Amino acid sequence: MSAHPVKLGGIHHTAYRCKDAKETVEWYGKVLGMDYTTAFAEDHVPSTGEYDPYMHVFLDAGNGNVLAFFELPNQPDMGRDENTPAWVQHLAFRVGSEEELLAAKAHVESLGIDVLGPTHHGIFKSIYFFDPNGHRVELATDIGTPEQYAELKRVAPVMLEEWSQTKKAPRHADWLHEIARKEHGLG
Incomplete structure (x- = not known):
């Protein structure tokens, strides 16, 4: 088996839209203690060249993980995918x-x-x-225990294949639900 040509080193950043960059930076700092590290503001999108002014802010989520947001004042008000549960x-x-x-x-x-x-x-x-x-x-x-994580990794391919064929929750990790039920005094 040959090595995969793509060698990932983790997630550089993940980006979401925000309503107000300043409010978002302040909220993540106050609520989650995230440090505001970087901002980019442009009138033209570097990857497409189109005119669409934006503020792009970056927050340190720890361990080299970065959460970013875009404020897009010329776009319609942001919403959410109404076909996907919140x-x-x-x-x-x-x-x-x-x-x-x-x-x-x-x-x-x-x-x-x-x-x-x-x-x-x-x-x-x-x-x-x-x-x-x-x-x-x-x-x-x-x-979880190392054994539990190992078991989940072992059954993951089987569960995915069964889901792919039936679109019903496979029962290969029922023990996981049993742990949660006992925690809540239901088991």
Whole structure:
């Protein structure tokens, strides 16, 4: 087997649209402690050459991960894909422990932001809330064992193939749901 010609070194940045660049930078700093690192403002899009003034801001999400936003004042007001449920598209950030997750929840709630969770996903727990642009934000902490992660990797191809053929949830990782049920006293 030959080596793949593309050698990824991680995600350079991921970019979303925002309603107001300054408000977004301030919100991510206050709510999640993210440092504002870089901005680009152009009247013409470098990749296409078209006239479309924008402000592109970059925030440090830790460990070399960068979250970026575009404010596009000449475009129609931003919306969301109404055919996709609000819970599907989201930004998920890692925190180091369940204690950090609970402390983050208390902090976010103290700012008057509604928080859902913690939700137990078997191998991680997470909380959810929305930024001022309507983007769903998740904070998650891993709680699984190496054996659980290995088993999930082992059954992933089988689950994908079954899903591809049936479009129904494969039951190859039922044990994962059982962990969450027991956590909630349902099992």
